Amino acid sequence: xxxxxxxxxxxxxxxxxxxxxxxxxxxxxxxxxxxxxxxxxxxxxxxxxxxxxxxxxxxxxxxxxxxxxxxxxxxxxxxxxxxxxxxxxxxxxxxxxxxxxxxxxxxxxxxxxxxxxxxxxxxxxxxxxxxxxxxxxxxxxxxxxxxxxxxxxxxxxxxxxxxxxxxxxxxxxxxxxxxxxxxxxxxxxxxxxxxxxxxxxxxxxxxxxxxxxxxxxxxxxxxxxxxxxxxxxxxxxxxxxxxxxxxxxxxxxxxxxxxxxxxxxxxxxxxxxxxxxxxxxxxxxxxxxxxxxxxxxxxxxxxxxxxxxxxxxxxxxxxxxxxxxxxxxxxxxxxxxxxxxxxxxxxxxxxxxxxxxxxxxxxxxxxxxxxxxxxxxxxxxxxxxxxxxxxxxxxxxxxxxxxxxxxxxxxxxxxxxxxxxxxxxxx
Amino acid sequence: xxxxxxxxxxxxxxxxxxxxxxxxxxxxxxxxxxxxxxxxxxxxxxxxxxxxxxxxxxxxxxxxxxxxxxxxxxxxxxxxxxxxxxxxxxxxxxxxxxxxxxxxxxxxxxxxxxxxxxxxxxxxxxxxxxxxxxxxxxxxxxxxxxxxxxxxxxxxxxxxxxxxxxxxxxxxxxxxxxxxxxxxxxxxxxxxxxxxxxxxxxxxxxxxxxxxxxxxxxxxxxxxxxxxxxxxxxxxxxxxxxxxxxxxxxxxxxxxxxxxxxxxxxxxxxxxxxxxxxxxxxxxxxxxxxxxxxxxxxxxxxxxxxxxxxxxxxxxxxxxxxxxxxxxxxxxxxxxxxxxxxxxxxxxxxxxxxxxxxxxxxxxxxxxxxxxxxxxxxxxxxxxxxxxxxxxxxxxxxxxxxxxxxxxxxxxxxxxxxxxxxxxxxx
Numbered sequence: 001x002x003x004x005x006x007x008x009x010x011x012x013x014x015x016x017x018x019x020x021x022x023x024x025x026x027x028x029x030x031x032x033x034x035x036x037x038x039x040x041x042x043x044x045x046x047x048x049x050x051x052x053x054x055x056x057x058x059x060x061x062x063x064x065x066x067x068x069x070x071x072x073x074x075x076x077x078x079x080x081x082x083x084x085x086x087x088x089x090x091x092x093x094x095x096x097x098x099x100x101x102x103x104x105x106x107x108x109x110x111x112x113x114x115x116x117x118x119x120x121x122x123x124x125x126x127x128x129x130x131x132x133x134x135x136x137x138x139x140x141x142x143x144x145x146x147x148x149x150x151x152x153x154x155x156x157x158x159x160x161x162x163x164x165x166x167x168x169x170x171x172x173x174x175x176x177x178x179x180x181x182x183x184x185x186x187x188x189x190x191x192x193x194x195x196x197x198x199x200x201x202x203x204x205x206x207x208x209x210x211x212x213x214x215x216x217x218x219x220x221x222x223x224x225x226x227x228x229x230x231x232x233x234x235x236x237x238x239x240x241x242x243x244x245x246x247x248x249x250x251x252x253x254x255x256x257x258x259x260x261x262x263x264x265x266x267x268x269x270x271x272x273x274x275x276x277x278x279x280x281x282x283x284x285x286x287x288x289x290x291x292x293x294x295x296x297x298x299x300x301x302x303x304x305x306x307x308x309x310x311x312x313x314x315x316x317x318x319x320x321x322x323x324x325x326x327x328x329x330x331x332x333x334x335x336x337x338x339x340x341x342x343x344x345x346x347x348x349x350x351x352x353x354x355x356x357x358x359x360x361x362x363x364x365x366x367x368x369x370x371x372x373x374x375x376x377x378x379x380x381x382x383x384x385x386x387x388x389x390x391x392x393x394x395x396x397x398x399x400x401x402x403x404x405x406x407x408x409x410x411x412x413x414x415x416x417x418x419x420x421x422x423x424x425x426x427x
Numbered sequence: 428x429x430x431x432x433x434x435x436x437x438x439x440x441x442x443x444x445x446x447x448x449x450x451x452x453x454x455x456x457x458x459x460x461x462x463x464x465x466x467x468x469x470x471x472x473x474x475x476x477x478x479x480x481x482x483x484x485x486x487x488x489x490x491x492x493x494x495x496x497x498x499x500x501x502x503x504x505x506x507x508x509x510x511x512x513x514x515x516x517x518x519x520x521x522x523x524x525x526x527x528x529x530x531x532x533x534x535x536x537x538x539x540x541x542x543x544x545x546x547x548x549x550x551x552x553x554x555x556x557x558x559x560x561x562x563x564x565x566x567x568x569x570x571x572x573x574x575x576x577x578x579x580x581x582x583x584x585x586x587x588x589x590x591x592x593x594x595x596x597x598x599x600x601x602x603x604x605x606x607x608x609x610x611x612x613x614x615x616x617x618x619x620x621x622x623x624x625x626x627x628x629x630x631x632x633x634x635x636x637x638x639x640x641x642x643x644x645x646x647x648x649x650x651x652x653x654x655x656x657x658x659x660x661x662x663x664x665x666x667x668x669x670x671x672x673x674x675x676x677x678x679x680x681x682x683x684x685x686x687x688x689x690x691x692x693x694x695x696x697x698x699x700x701x702x703x704x705x706x707x708x709x710x711x712x713x714x715x716x717x718x719x720x721x722x723x724x725x726x727x728x729x730x731x732x733x734x735x736x737x738x739x740x741x742x743x744x745x746x747x748x749x750x751x752x753x754x755x756x757x758x759x760x761x762x763x764x765x766x767x768x769x770x771x772x773x774x775x776x777x778x779x780x781x782x783x784x785x786x787x788x789x790x791x792x793x794x795x796x797x798x799x800x801x802x803x804x805x806x807x808x809x810x811x812x813x814x815x816x817x818x819x820x821x822x823x824x825x826x827x828x829x830x831x832x833x834x835x836x837x838x839x840x841x842x843x844x845x846x847x848x849x850x851x852x853x854x
Binding site: 010013016017018020028030036037038039040041043048059205207208209211212228229295297298300304306307312315317318319327357371372399401404405406408 | 734
């Protein structure tokens with residue numbers, strides 16, 4: 001089943017509006033076991049819309065073409081007129097719908113503008129899709145499948161007879177309502193077998209290393225299960241498995257997790273801070289932070305999770321050396337001898353903050369975020385993380401990037417992941 | 428100038444990833460006076476990528492085709508091989524780049540997997556685009572413009588001789604870096620008449636009220652300058668002016684700013700925290716924070732700006748009542764009488780943290796972020812912000828939303844904006 005999406009609107013191309021509609025449609029389809037094959041975004045231009053409808057039908061041989069946008073009442077809404085031209089159709093005024101619209105507006109104490117009259121037309125060849133939350137109705141047309149005109153084999157195999165074309169509004173809640181109530185049931189009806197999908201969420205490892213570790217499993221399941229690597233913005237890679245075979249999916253998921261266990265922090269929609277929160281709550285462990293270069297980012301992330309007061313006691317952002325000394329009792333001698341960005345300071349910060357805030361875990365972070373402040377010996381990107389837990393102090397040294405924001409974000413993720421590993425190992 | 432964007436990735440089609448890359452590119456192009464004509468999203472599939480390159484070149488006659496995604500080292504990354512096939516090119520191993528990559532991985536304490544070797548190839552016919560923040564290099568090819576093969580008039584008119592093809596990574600910061608440093612300057616060079624674009628950045632006011640205040644200016648400039656209202660996710664509206672007329676732009680910008688002065692925090696790419704940082708530095712003012720419900724988010728934001736140690740002394744995340752008392756010397760009597768979320772506690776936090784951290788400005792934040800912890804008297808979304816400065820204490824009370832994340836983010840923005848107003852008024 002080949003599905004194409006066309007989204008229409010200059011504001012999408014210029015990036016003023018981010019195209020969340022087609023992402024939403026993609027998710028809904030996947031939940032029902034279907035995949036989008038191609039998506040195209042074009043201007044509010046009759047020629048461009050016409051050409052794209054034709055190419056999705058003819059070149060891409062789509063079975064379903066879903067168009068969103070351009071159904072409103074203003075001059076730049078031309079999807080309806082393009083559909084009429086493409087299907088050589090005419091529309092006629094729908095008195096009944098017009099009275100209904102007028103009544104609806106009156107109930108809201110508005111006088112119906114005449115402009116809306118062009119939303120009260122009814123197609124002769126196509127079907128109107130009711131709009132339960134707005135004024136513009138959608139359109140549904142059928143047209144002989146392109147393969148019928150090219151490929152005899154497809155017909156013999158009982159391939160699709162028609163391509164379905166849907167025109168839906170661009171306003172999210174109207175589009176969603178029409179898609180859920182009209183389009184999706186129609187597609188689900190024609191579906192033979194469902195796609196299943198699971199994600200394994202990893203962090204602290206590049207995607208190439210992950211792939212190396214499971215390359216034989218990839219080869220073994222070629223054609224049976226789709227395995228994709230999805231790197232995130234910061235140090236996280238999801239391994240996504242998509243297949244129709246439930247048993248294969250479960251087995252493969254387990255085999256992969258066995259291989260890369262130490263990098264896996266969760267599944268599907270799990271978040272790193274959520275996983276750490278669960279581990280802290282389950283083990284009845286409290287945590288406190290002393291942050292220098294990340295300046296509160298770790299605390300903020302630890303408290304992103306509702307109910308974080310169960311495990312998070314508090315933190316100190318000790319940006320200056322003076323505050324490291326005054327607020328977190330770091331020894332002046334250590335600062336003088338090793339400098340603020342050092343293993344020794346990360347150690348003292350971790351131990352002292354745990355003690356001061358009466359917490360089981362103490363985290364100390366010190367580093368040179370940049371862009372300034374680096375030296376040859378201690379370059380920008382050098383970060384030390386100290387974690388004290390149960391009489392142990394774990395120290396990690398990182399050489400990150402020249403970029404301030406990346407260094408700060410990476411440090412938080414690396415640190416959360418270390419906390420996760422420590423808690424999992426002590427289970 | 429016709430620009431096409433191709434974004435590659437199954438995760439985009441399925442909606443797991445929202446296509447922010449192409450929105451970002453659209454915005455950057457518009458800022459430089461260029462518009463995207465068409466955008467297409469396709470699977471990681473050699474045939475599909477090949478066909479789309481060809482159709483963008485041949486049917487859509489694009490002058491610039493920008494492809495993002497599929498440059499990584501894993502099996503599903505096939506953009507490079509498609510480009511090689513499309514341009515009938517071969518690539519050769521680049522020893523020098525490979526040693527550089529290996530060295531970079533070693534600095535992160537990883538052994539470089541052989542898999543990454545496929546990122547160390549160099550094209551023979553195309554140009555490699557350097558990656559300043561990641562491993563995968565981009566590609567740049569030229570090919571005779573499609574119109575040359577079809578349309579004699581275009582040649583006579585001195586139309587474009589070549590279509591440029593760029594392959595950029597899908598990882599946002601890598602794509603952005605390559606686009607800004609390589610692609611954009613190249614496009615800007617070929618541009619004849621530039622669109623000029625300025626943004627007025629406002630916060631703390633709904634877009635409808637802004638529009639009302641300048642509706643006569645909008646009417647007056649219809650057809651001469653495009654005026655768009657761009658609401659952001661959180662409490663901010665940009666007013667974007669686009670025109671080719673420099674004088675008109677400057678005058679209109681000034682007229683608008685005069686009308687809505689108190690809502691304007693900056694222009695173009697100014698950020699609220701950057702504006703606050705400049706005000707702090709210019710007035711030689713230091714700042715310290717005592718955060719409860721925002722738990723370090725304000726400190727983190729204040730230190731997002733390079734050189735923040737000039738004005739930021741530090742902060743305390745006092746999540747529990749005990750820490751408010753022990754670390755920020757909030758009186759137990761005040762806590763007992765008014766509760767932790769109160770005007771009085773915000774006041775004490777602000778005054779005490781300024782004193783304790785020896786800073787001119789002290790900020791105290793206390794609130795109920797939710798989803799739990801609300802009562803009838805003090806519902807979720809109730810937040811108090813206290814700011815002490817020059818013997819004054821400014822207290823703000825907010826009734827925000829039922830959503831934890833939104834409440835925390837909004838509080839930080841509202842608080843930064845208050846600091847900005849206080850500093851501007853005392854200039």
